[in-house]
Amino acid sequence: MKVQSTTTQQDDHFLISNYDYKSTNIEKNGDKYIAKPQITNFKFKTDTRIPKLGVMLVGWGGNNGTTLTGGILANKFNITWNSKRGTHQPNFYGSLTQSSVIKIGTCNTEEVFVPFKDVLPMVNPCDIVFGGWDISSMNLADAMNRAQVVEYDLQQKLRPYLEKLVPLPSIYYPDFIAANQGDRADNVIPGNNKLEHLNIIRKNIADFKQQNNLDKVILLWTANTERFCVEDPNIHGTAEKLLKSIESSHPEISASTIFACAACLEGCSFINGSPQNTIVPGVIELAEKAGVFVAGDDFKTGQTKFKTCLVEYLVGAGIKPKAIISYNHLGNNDGKNLSQESCFKSKERSKKTCVDDILESNKVLYPTEEELNIDHTIVIKYCPETGDSKKAMDEYIAEIFLGGRQTFAVYNVCEDSLLAAPLIMDLLLLCELFERIQFQKDASEYQRFDTVLSWLSYLMKAPKSESGITTINSLSRQRAMLENLVKVCAGLTIDDNLRLEVRYG
Ligand code: NAI
Ligand code: DG6
DSSP states (O other): OOOOOTTEEEOSSEEEEEEEEEEEEEEEETTEEEEEEEEEEEEEEEEOOOOOEEEEEETTTSHHHHHHHHHHHHHHTTOOEEETTEEEOOOOTTOHHHHOEEEEEEETTEEEEEEGGGTSOOOOGGGOEEEEEOSSOOOHHHHHHHHTOSOHHHHHHHHHHHTTOOOBOBOOOGGGSOGGGGGGOOSBOOSSOHHHHHHHHHHHHHHHHHHTTOSEEEEEEOSOOOOOOOOOHHHHSSHHHHHHHHHTTOTTOOHHHHHHHHHHHTTOEEEEOSSSOOSOHHHHHHHHHHTOOEEOSOBOOSHHHHHHHHHHHHHHTTOEEEEEEEEEEEOSHHHHHHTSHHHHHHHHHHHHGGGHHHHHTOTTTOOSHHHHOOEEEEEEEEOGGGTTEEEEEEEEEEEOGGGOEEEEEEEEEEEHHHHHHHHHHHHHHHHHHHHTEEEEETTOOOEEOOSBOGGGGGGBSSOOOOTTOOOOOOHHHHHHHHHHHHHHHHTOOOOOSOOHHHHHO
């Protein structure tokens, strides 16, 4: 795709697009709103050179880590496999960047769509070099077998590639994850000195980058859900305090926070795929100083994606959700870890806060704080027999016209990691792309996006936002935000769905 426009320039290294952003400033005058439309000029500059990308996964030997690595290798080497349903080809279904499309315009009256990945130059997932850590020493072929996610025939075909991949020893702070994880922790960096741990992880990153001749590395936490650390401004509040707390091996410094710090100190962006409060203010300051991004929290895969869609539909239709009762049962190691209350509490929070802003936006349905407090219940049960095939059952009860009730009962079954793996890939590819974009507002200096990369919120259950920026959970708004950003950077027109060119030529 090539954009021909006077507002877009391209040379060998950069694509620059000029964009007049239209927004509306609202002033309150007593009980009246005064709306003042305004236009602000932005320039977006995208470095079109594609780097050699390395990714280090924390929890590489888990269900997500093995499924992602194996899935990408299957695509890279076009490995086919057989099941009772026939012969299967590898694909990237479930990946926003690889398998979804964006409307770029109209040809006569026909709408034209292209793959998301083709709008701006992006890393090919098959070119990513993977590495990482796990507290379990299993090589990735055996770990994939343990995970019971991927079809047996594909596991066998991937074995020669995966058995060579062995996770690096990791930091293990048993107090932060469930006690039932202890039996797999045979690949642990010894000692209790958290500063030494940080330095070892930093060296691992530097070595990985150098040995693989990489331009950049991104770290992603896909290890067990930890309990929340007891956040304290004196411990976690600034970069300096955080590093001091690590130096004194403070008990409220989690393993995930050590990884986040190591990433920042090595100049790598860090993504938190689990719900816990890894990205404390001190981490954000470290990232800011290093000029890298942090993003989190908790991958938004199936049940929560649907929830943020359905609730948006109801509230958008003027229907009032009164209760959401969400059950999950699953039998994988994630479920086993979540069977400990402290870890469940982290997950409960991210699964629960995901509709708050959607409800809050509609003061007709929810005029008071009390009414916003709907009956939203999260239940997760560990049932080993179900393996990675997660069952999610949700009942949505809503109030309709004249006090009537509308109830939806939703039953969602899927292999959890087959949804999570392509989503993790998107997080990595988009984070890498956003590292190559700068913008200029009203002819000021070029700057990078804010350190907390809330552009990725479509992929996160509890999206972290820059301070002062409200969180958006609505799935369609989150997707539109991403789609529009890449279109604007490419010099394409944002679609307002009026379709006037189709209606009136
Ligand atoms: P898993 O339990 O299969 O994998 C986690 C891996 O992390 C294990 O291999 C474990 O040994 C390792 N680990 C634990 N502590 C570690 C440490 N300190 N350093 C290095 N490795 C460590 O879990 P799964 O299914 O892969 O999920 C990973 C995370 O992603 C969990 O927190 C889960 O809640 C979260 N998540 C998963 C989703 C999914 O659909 N699979 C969706 C949303 C979030
Ligand atoms: C049970 O809820 C286990 C969790 O790890 C979830 O399966 C995972 O977070 C995915 O949740 P969701 O709501 O995005 O499908």
